[in-house]
Amino acid sequence: MRPWPTDRVAFGGDYNPEQWPREVWDDDLRLMAEAGVSFVTLGVFSWSWLEPSKGEYDFDWLDEIMDELAAHGIAVDLATATATPPPWLTTAYPEILPVDREGHRLWPGSRQSWCPSSRLYRDLALTLTDRIAARYHDHPALAMWHVSNEYACHNLPCYCDTCAAEFRRWLERRYGDLGRLNAAWGTAFWSQRYSDWDEVLPPRLSTTFNNPTQVLDFARFGSDILLDFFRAEAEVIRRHSTGVPITTNFMTMSQFRMLDYRDWAPEQDVVSTDHYVVDALEHPRSEMSFHGDLTRGLAGGRPWMLMEHSTSAVNWQPVNPAKPPGGTLRDSLTHVARGADALGFFQWRQSRAGSEAFHSAMVPHAGPDSDRFREVCELGAVAARLGEVVGSTVEADVAVLWDYQALWALSGPCLPSARVDYPDVAHTVHRLLRDRGITCDVVHPGDDLTGYRVVVVPTLFLVSDEHAAAVEAVARSGAHIVVSYLSGIVTPDDHIRLGGYPGAFRDLLGVRVEELFPLPAGDRVDLHDASGATVGEGRVWSEDARATAPDCETVLSYGSGPLAGRVAATRRPVADGVAWYVGTLADDATLGRLLDRVVEEAGVRAVAEVPAGVEVVRRRAGDRSWLFVLNHTGEDCELPAGGHDLVADVAVGPVLRVAAGGAAVVREG
Template sequence: MRSWPTKTLALGGDYNPEQWPRPVWDEDVELMRRANISFVSLGIFSWSWLEPAKGEYEFEWLDTILDKLHAGGIAVDLATATATPPPWLSAAHPEILPVDVDGHTLWPGSRQAWCPTSPVFREYAVALTRQLATRYHEHPALAMWHVSNEYACHNLPCYCDECARHFRTWLQRRYAGLDVLNDAWGTAFWSQRYTDWEQILPPRRSTTFNNPTHVLDYKRFSSDALLEHLRAERAVLDELSPGVPVTTNFMTLDHFRHLDYTQWTPTVDVVSTDHYIVDALEHPRAELAYSGDLTRGLAGGAPWMLMEHSTSAVNWQPTNHAKDFGQTIRDALAHVARGADTIGWFQWRQSRAGSEKFHSAVVPHAGADSARFREVEELGRIAGRLGELVGSRVESRVAILHDYQAIWAAEGPCMPSSELDALTAAQAIHRALHDRGVTADVVHPSADLTAYDLVVVPQLYLVTDEHAAAVAAAAEAGAEVLVTYFSGISDENDHVRLGGYPGAFRDLLGVRVEEFFPLGPGGTVALSGGAGTWWSEDVTALAGTDVLMTYAAGPLAGRPAVTRRAGDGDAGSAWYVSTLPDDATLATLLDDVLAAAGVAPVVAGLPRGVETTRRSDGTTSWLFLLNHTAEEQTVSANGYDLVADTPVDGQVRLAPGGAAVLRED
């Protein structure tokens, strides 16, 4: 077994040698050494090459490439190769195929064409995992196991009869009986009362809206079903390859919300994720930062792995833009700034054929004699110098709460506005903090919130009593707490908390909301101190609560819009924002909240468009400065710049699109 690279920032990516003739393999290893590549993820989509027929295994090719990688000093994150079944398996067992909400079978011909609960698929996947673990546990190139790939990217949710059976079993474990389920689902409405477990189906296409709690529980079940699959393969690895770390690549992108990764992290030894820039987003760089902070939150603040991103264009957007020259380095360092200690790309060599042949790679179609490969070579040199910060952690005194189950509930049927994305407030506040040079951990409500000076509760529609109490405890311990509109509305069964919104946080905030007034996309409302967007509410400030801003127009004119309730003694204040202020208004409000919390930017006077974070190991700190503008920027700082490999005395000059990582004096 090879140790994971720790004396360098680990650099690498997905390697698919089965796509190439063997003479290319030696060239690949030599180019990897040239670019300071220290790891590869191997065999992710190789099932049909490893087992071309049932029970007939061909390992010679994998033996050969593992030996070559080991000789080249490359650590291997070896996949169980179970992400996509080979054609012979789905042909022999079409019952493994997933079914969509309308009852249509999703046929093979792409990838991940398997039902999350199929016992047949699991049997074959576990058998292959067993073969690989037995054969390669002692191989000196093996440094980590990579289970499956991007769970739920294409095959969730599945609505087949097998999933229906497993869903009923899952419900029987969750609820003590049908009476309890009927109460939780509110089946007194629309005559939905169940009198036998066999009557319950997945929330397939129906005449109109499905029961919201039924839909929510199916999302919970679906996430758990794939987690059981991960655990089944993990159990084989623990049995036959003990001591080798295990991971699977999460997808902490904005648009991927199928799995409750908070429940998944205990099953992996290392948290890893994939991230790709989505150009269609209004603020793609801010989304990258949010994703990194979320991944760090899932890792409990520990360093994490970026398993995949792209050197340049992807292949799945309407227009696949190439990255600017220099952006390959800057994007990689943006993830390191958020806590990544491993930087991987999809993929090593750009494919000649297949659906991803125009997806960029480390070695592009043009070959190693290309600007993009030379940029990776330069990053390889930088990665060697950045080895000293491996294991350090990102400093943050701000928490933003993120709960996948609350997101699922807020995206359920029949909400006050189907136009309002569940992460609108979270990402707007995170972006405003990011622009101010203030780092935030994006964490689950079960995290230790008393460790923070500011806790932001953005659109936390569904919240348990326990998590609401944790927020109140953070305020009692001295943290400033900022709660936004549409928070604390329902309990874990998606039952509305009665007595006025924001239910779970009403007493903490000292406000009572009687009715929502959604504004819709592009809608605005005048405030006494600016403007609000997307949403508004009829707020009453209770005794002891200060009104900081009111609505200045419309049906709510004169009503409170932003409030603050001071805490007793050393307790922090609780702020409520019943709309989403426009950028300028939100910035002013956050300046007041940050001042009350005693939270300052990482760097004072940061130029607009320059991103900054700080990592520390307790004795040494490293300051990250990333220039996202097209102009040179100057930042006051001292230390040694590991990117430029030069000392900095008083000022660091950032070239357009440039970056610096300073070991600070």
């Protein structure tokens, strides 16, 4: 067993030697040394090579490359190869194939072509896992185990009969009896009352809308059934391989919403994730920063591992732009700034065939004589110099709450507006604070919120009484709480909290909303300040709100439309803290001014004063600190900083200058 590399920010990526002739391997190992690669993930999609037919195994090629990697001092994150079944398996057992909502069987020929509930598939996967773990548990290259790959990326939800049966068993464990199920699902509506468990089905395509709580529970079930599969593989590994960390790569990017990683994170020895820049987003680099903070929150504030990202273009967007010169290094350091202690790419060598042939890699189609590979080598050298940062943590006085259960509930059918997307408010507030040099933790409502000066509660549509009470408690103890529209609306059973919105937070905020007025695309409402002056506009959402507490101050009101004169944003003192409410998605300038007031009153200080688009984060270990500066703009920037820049490997100060599109990591002092 090889210790995980901690003398540097671990640097490497997904390696697929089985795609290449044997003579390419020697070139790979030479180039890995040149690039400073310290780890590779091996074998992710190699089942058909390891078990070319049922019960017949070929480990010779894997033995050889494992030995070569060990000889070259490269640590291996070894995969169980169970992410995708080989053709012999789907041909012999077509019943393992998933089924879509319309009842169509999804055929093999892609990846993840297996039903998450299939016991047959699980048994075959566990047999392979057992073989691999028994063979390589004490190999000198082995440093980490990688279970499956990107769970639920393509095969969840599955609506087959096997999933239907497992769903019923899951519901029986959750509710105990049909009476409790009927109550939770509100089956008195539309004559949906169940009298036998066999009547219960997944939310398949129906005549119109499915029951919202049924849809929510099916999402919970899907996450749980795959988590159970992960646990089964991890258990097999641990029988053979004690002391070697086990992980699976999450996907904490905005577009992936299938798993509740809050439940998955405690099962990981190391929290790891994949992240790819989605260029179609309005603020793709801000989204990247948000999900670095989200991954750190899942890791309990500890460092985490970036298992996959891209050196340049991906292959799955309608248009796949290349990253500009310097983009590989800057994007990578953004993740390190947010707590990553390992940088992995998909993949080492760009494929010459297959669906991901145009997905960028560390060694591009152009080969090592290319600007992209030279930038990869530069990043490898920087990762080595950043070894002193490994193990340090990120400082944050602001928490943004994030709950996959609330996300699922707000993504369900029959809601007031399809224009409301759960991440929108969270991402907007995080981006505006990031542009002000303020770092946020992104955490679950059930995490310890004590110690934060500001807690943002964005569109927390579903919330338990316990979590609502925790928010109120931290406000009473001195924090500033900022609650957005569509928060506190439903219980964990997806039942409306009656008496007026925002439900669970109504008494805390001193605000009562009688009716919702979502805004169509293109519609805006003027926003007035306390003097009656127009200061901005709201979009997406508005609502008929009234202050019900005498100490509730109107910060913004609607200046146009049917709600003119009604409350749009409020502030209320609560014991030692303050509770704020924002009932619309205000424009950036208006919401930014409100946040300026919040953080000033709360005593939150910026890491550094920087222009919008320049990202600053501080990591700390004891009395040592490192200032990360990522310039995502097209202009050079300057800020006060002194010490040693580990990127350029030069002394700097008292003013640090960072070029347009550049990055610096300053060891302070």
